Amino acid sequence: MAELRAFFSSHEDLTQVILYALVITSLWVAEVSLFGYSLKNKWKHTAVNSLFIFTALPIQLLLTTFIVLISSWANIHHWGLINFIPYHHNAWVYYITLFILLDLCEYVYHVIMHKVDTLWKFHLVHHSDLRVDVSTTIREHPGETCVRTCFLMLWTFLLGPAVGVLILRQTFQSISNVSAHTEFRLSPRANKIIGLLFITPNLHHVHHHYQLPYTDCNYGDVLSIWDRLFGTYTELDREETVFGIDTHMDEKVNGNFLNVIKVPFQKLERKENHSVVKKN
Ligand SMILES: [Zn+2]
Numbered sequence: 001m002a003e004l005r006a007f008f009s010s011h012e013d014l015t016q017v018i019l020y021a022l023v024i025t026s027l028w029v030a031e032v033s034l035f036g037y038s039l040k041n042k043w044k045h046t047a048v049n050s051l052f053i054f055t056a057l058p059i060q061l062l063l064t065t066f067i068v069l070i071s072s073w074a075n076i077h078h079w080g081l082i083n084f085i086p087y088h089h090n091a092w093v094y095y096i097t098l099f100i101l102l103d104l105c106e107y108v109y110h111v112i113m114h115k116v117d118t119l120w121k122f123h124l125v126h127h128s129d130l131r132v133d134v135s136t137t138i139r140e141h142p143g144e145t146c147v148r149t150c151f152l153m154l155w156t157f158l159l160g161p162a163v164g165v166l167i168l169r170q171t172f173q174s175i176s177n178v179s180a181h182t183e184f185r186l187s188p189r190a191n192k193i194i195g196l197l198f199i200t201p202n203l204h205h206v207h208h209h210y211q212l213p214y215t216d217c218n219y220g221d222v223l224s225i226w227d228r229l230f231g232t233y234t235e236l237d238r239e240e241t242v243f244g245i246d247t248h249m250d251e252k253v254n255g256n257f258l259n260v261i262k263v264p265f266q267k268l269e270r271k272e273n274h275s276v277v278k279k280n
């Protein structure tokens with residue numbers, strides 16, 4: 001047992017991957033049992049998304065090594081914005097400030113992925129899922145995995161967080177991302193309270209609505225405060241939410257891994273060219 005504990009504490013990234021897989025699998029089983037889906041249909045949808053694990057994992061594990069190196073260098077040299085924050089030697093101030101700043105960075109990253117045409121071509125693969133469930137969490141084009149991890153290198157360089165902060169942040173981020181995609185939704189009352197601070201499934205489902213302006217709203221990663229602050233917060237009832245992206249609604253393309261992988265290399269049809277519904 002002690003050897004097992006020692007192994008997992010020295011392989012943090014592997015531990016995170018195993019925990020992530022366990023949470024996703026449990027929620028997937030819960031979705032099948034509680035929503036009464038046919039196992040065949042649910043599995044057909046999940047199979048496509050599951051293949052993204054094999055492209056994401058090697059990229060993520062390789063590039064994480066560079067993030068750890070940047071973090072260690074920054075800490076040895078007292079480099080990064082965190083060193084200018086008053087009372088940053090206090091562990092609470094240090095962890096909470098960096099957590100909030102990293103969340104702001106993720107918000108900025110998500111907005112960039114939507115607004116820069118070349119990057120949107122990769123990010124729309126995540127949005128092209130015509131049914132959002134827990135497996136959508138891992139539907140990420142390998143090109144986006146590279147870009148996302150490179151941005152995290154940049155944030156690590158600018159802010160200078162210790163590896164411990166990055167691990168804590170990754171844990172919260174994984175829980176938040178998985179729960180944001182699950183088909184389980186909060187009651188309107190619970191959503192009002194929890195959504196004041198955090199991104200809920202109800203809020204992220206709006207981000208997956210197929211039409212503008214909803215696609216360009218609720219960019220938040222863990223916290224919803226940035227959307228409220230920068231005017232990108234919005235709500236939409238489940239009954240009115242249609243998953244997908246209006247430029248890529250073809251089920252034959254979206255339900256085939258190899259077709260989806262090719263999407264970023266095809267001509268981009270801007271989502272702005274499509275019907276924009278009036279925001280409530
Ligand atoms: Zn998005």
Ligand SMILES: [Zn+2]
Pocket residue numbers: 126136181204208
């Ligand atoms: Zn999503």
